[in-house]
Amino acid sequence: ERPKILVTQRVPDVAYPPLETIGEVEANMEEGLIWPYEELLRRGPGHDYIFCLLTDQIDARFLEACASATPRLKMVANMAVGYNNIDVEAATRLGIAVSNTPGVLSDTTADLAFGLLIAVARRIPEAERFVRAGKFKGWGPLLFCGADVHHATLGLIGAGRIGKIVAKRASGFEMRVLYYDVYRLPPEEEATYHLTYAPLDELLRESDFVSIHTPYLPSTHHLIGERELSLMKPTAYLINTSRGPVIDEKALVRALQAKQIAGAGLDVYEHEPAIEPELLTMDNVVLLPHIASASYATRNQMALMASNNIVAYHEGRRPPNLVNPEVLG
Numbered sequence: 001e002r003p004k005i006l007v008t009q010r011v012p013d014v015a016y017p018p019l020e021t022i023g024e025v026e027a028n029m030e031e032g033l034i035w036p037y038e039e040l041l042r043r044g045p046g047h048d049y050i051f052c053l054l055t056d057q058i059d060a061r062f063l064e065a066c067a068s069a070t071p072r073l074k075m076v077a078n079m080a081v082g083y084n085n086i087d088v089e090a091a092t093r094l095g096i097a098v099s100n101t102p103g104v105l106s107d108t109t110a111d112l113a114f115g116l117l118i119a120v121a122r123r124i125p126e127a128e129r130f131v132r133a134g135k136f137k138g139w140g141p142l143l144f145c146g147a148d149v150h151h152a153t154l155g156l157i158g159a160g161r162i163g164k165i166v167a168k169r170a171s172g173f174e175m176r177v178l179y180y181d182v183y184r185l186p187p188e189e190e191a192t193y194h195l196t197y198a199p200l201d202e203l204l205r206e207s208d209f210v211s212i213h214t215p216y217l218p219s220t221h222h223l224i225g226e227r228e229l230s231l232m233k234p235t236a237y238l239i240n241t242s243r244g245p246v247i248d249e250k251a252l253v254r255a256l257q258a259k260q261i262a263g264a265g266l267d268v269y270e271h272e273p274a275i276e277p278e279l280l281t282m283d284n285v286v287l288l289p290h291i292a293s294a295s296y297a298t299r300n301q302m303a304l305m306a307s308n309n310i311v312a313y314h315e316g317r318r319p320p321n322l323v324n325p326e327v328l329g
C-alpha cells in the first residue's frame with residue numbers, strides 16, 4: 001500500500017516529485033495560505049507522513065489525533081532547522097519521528113544576519129526611504145551618519161552552525177568576535193573562527209553588536225530581557241535571526257524608547273506575525289518578515305531535504321535529519 005503524504009503549505013517544486021514517487025500526495029497548493037490550526041487538525045489525521053512548516057503548530061493534541069487515525073502518522077518532516085513548533089516530546093512518546101533541515105541554510109542565514117547588522121548600523125533602509133520620499137537634496141556632511149561595522153566588537157549568543165559562519169563573515173570586517181553558548185567550543189574551533197568565549201553579561205557589556213543564534217527552548221525563552229538589555233552599551237545594536245521569543249519584545253521596546261541601546265535588526269518576533277506596534281514607528285529598527293533562509297537555492301535544498309527524510313523512512317533507511325532518533329531505536 002502506498003503511503004499517504006500531506007504537504008501543509010505550498011513549498012518549492014523540487015519537494016513534490018520524490019514524494020509522488022513513493023506515495024499519494026495531498027497538498028495545500030495555494031501560495032501563502034497557512035491552514036489555521038483547526039483545519040490542520042481536521043486534515044492531518046490519516047496520513048503516514050506530514051511535510052510541515054514552522055508556522056504549523058504540531059502540538060500534542062494534533063499528534064495524538066494523527067497517532068490514533070488510520071494510517072497512523074509515522075513522521076513529521078519540518079522544512080526548517082528550528083522545530084520549536086513541534087512538541088517533540090509528545091512525538092517521541094507516540095513513536096512519531098521528527099526531522100528538520102539543518103546545515104543547508106546556515107550560510108544563507110548568516111548572510112542575512114550580517115546584512116541586517118550592516119543595514120541597521122548604516123541606516124540603509126531609513127536612508128533609502130528618504131531617497132524615495134524625494135528628500136535627497138545633495139551630499140551632506142551630517143547626512144545619515146551611523147555606526148561603523150568594521151573593527152567593532154560582535155557578540156554572538158549561540159555559536160552553533162550559524163553563529164560560527166557569522167563569525168567568519170565578521171572576520172572580513174576585522175571585527176573582534178565574542179561568543180556565549182552553553183557549550184564552550186574546543187580551543188581549536190575557537191582559534192579557527194577567531195572566537196573568544198565570554199560569559200553572557202560580559203558579552204552584553206562589551207559588544208557593539210549582539211547577534212542571536214540560539215534555538216528556541218524553554219531555557220532560551222526571554223534570554224534577552226530587561227536586565228540583559230540594560231547591560232548593553234547605549235551605542236550597541238541587537239540583531240535577531242533566530243526565534244522571536246528569545247527576546248522579551250516589550251522589554252526591547254522600552255530599552256529602545258529609553259535609548260538604552262542604539263537600535264535593533266529583527267527578522268523574527270515574539271508573537272509572529274504580530275509585531276509590537278511601537279517597533280513599526282522607530283527609524284532605528286530594521287524589520288524583516290522572517291526571511292533569513294530565503295534564497296532560492298537554500299529553500300530548494302531545505303524542501304528537498306525534508307522530502308528526502310520522508311523517502312528514507314519509507315524505504316526503511318534511517319532519515320538523515322532526525323531530531324528524535326530514539327523513536328527508531
Ligand code: GLV
Pocket residue numbers: 054079080081082083105242293
Ligand atoms: C527558519 O526559521 C528555520 O528554522 O529554518
Ligand code: GLV
Pocket residue numbers: 081102103106159160161162163213
Ligand atoms: C543552526 O543550524 C545552528 O546550529 O546554528
